[in-house]
Amino acid sequence: MKMTCAEVREQLVFYAYGEVSPAVEEQVEAHLESCPECRAERARHAAFLEALDERQDFTDPALLVACRNDLRAAIQAGRAKSGWFDWLRDVAQMHIPFRVPVGALALLAVGFFGARLVPQPFGGVEAGVAAPMFSSVRSVEPDGTGRIEIAVDDVRRRVVSGNIGDPAIQALLVSAVRDEANPGVRVESIGALGNGGESDEVMHALIGAVTRDPDAGVRLKAIEALKQYAGHADVRRTLAGVLVKDDDPGVRVQAIDLLSAHHDPSIVGILQDAVQKEDNGYIRSRCRNLLEMMNASVGTY
């Protein structure tokens, strides 16, 4: 069955998005082949769809980092709150004869753990021993008499607190940035290091996170923390590397932001390269603008 011009024009909206059945697609195409007016209408519709791409995609990498931090904080706060509230609510709902021993046990536990949490000296910072202990069984050997020998590795959690300037605190944070499996902890550690004073060890840990961390959110945070080191040649080389190698456009944008703070002629070649090879139009235009601000040519000759 042949389609009329009105029917074809109605279908063009869905045809352009590939949202018509194969049968309808065939009919539309057959009609377009023989109807110049509808072909012109299809061209107008294609121009309209292309023009819609001029709407700027409103995504800001810094906003994403802020959102992730908000969410992490809200979940942590909610978990702490719900744990205690759920427990208190359960106790409150118990029959009165059970509430007394449960309350007494709770007071005993508070006293016991409270005494153990009194801070003890730990280098220049304070440390306390918190209750949780994590054990893993390494070997089990029955001795033939009915007894069993079990080798257990115990890991006890400690709470350490101190000033960001304390070397022991910095060393723990640097170690978390390098080795911690949880990306949330890596982000928090980097945030804390970014608020401390400058040190070569911290700078190299941050450079390591920018170049090697698998999580784009962590890399973004590390670039943010490198602001105070932006004039350092190693940092500028790292950021230039990020611009051509990192697969996350948000991270590349953040690298340009920091590179823009210092007009360093040694990165001109990398910026020119990025103008040629970068897929993302926004990043290309930022590189072009930075080259113009540095009075460097945009193309390579």
Added chain:
Amino acid sequence: MNGAAETVSARLASPTDEAGLIRAAQRGDEDAFERLVRSYDQSVLRIASNLLRSPDEARDVYQEAFLKVYRNLHQFRFDCSFHTWLYRIVTNICLDRLRRRRVRREESALVETADGVVDRAVQAVEKAPASDPERQMLNRELGSRIAAALNELTPRERTVFELRHYEGLRLRAIGEVIGTTEEAAKNCLFRATQKMRASLEAFV
């Protein structure tokens, strides 16, 4: 335009990986939940930002949506894709906000200036000076007109148009996300497209 949906699926190696992550997160594995969030949060923030044109509101939507996921993940029974479930939560929050904004006639992201209508959201993102000032100005004007035209759509039309044109979702998926049939989503897209074309006629 279909890039957004493809990027999300590419980030997770396979649906089995995603199911494994969801099950682990349902058992209380915080790392799994974080990985799940990271797989989708750029899309969530982009949809909220582009629908609401307000960074503050987008930030609120991000938090509200993922907290809902966190609290209700144990109820997720795999009877639809996680992607559909999450987008349903996000679009419901955005639709509520768009509807409230319509009722209250809240201040829009579009402002009248001496240079014409300007989208403040676009202004907020634009930092770099223009390399071709004339072209940049024309593009900015067209960008603001597009934002104004989208603002004239009903919240539902706007959501369908955003998800189809800018996010590349299929109409069937959009129907599932907004809780309607594919046919109704199709009609909604048709009306939105007609309105958009009429509004932008002078520019294309």
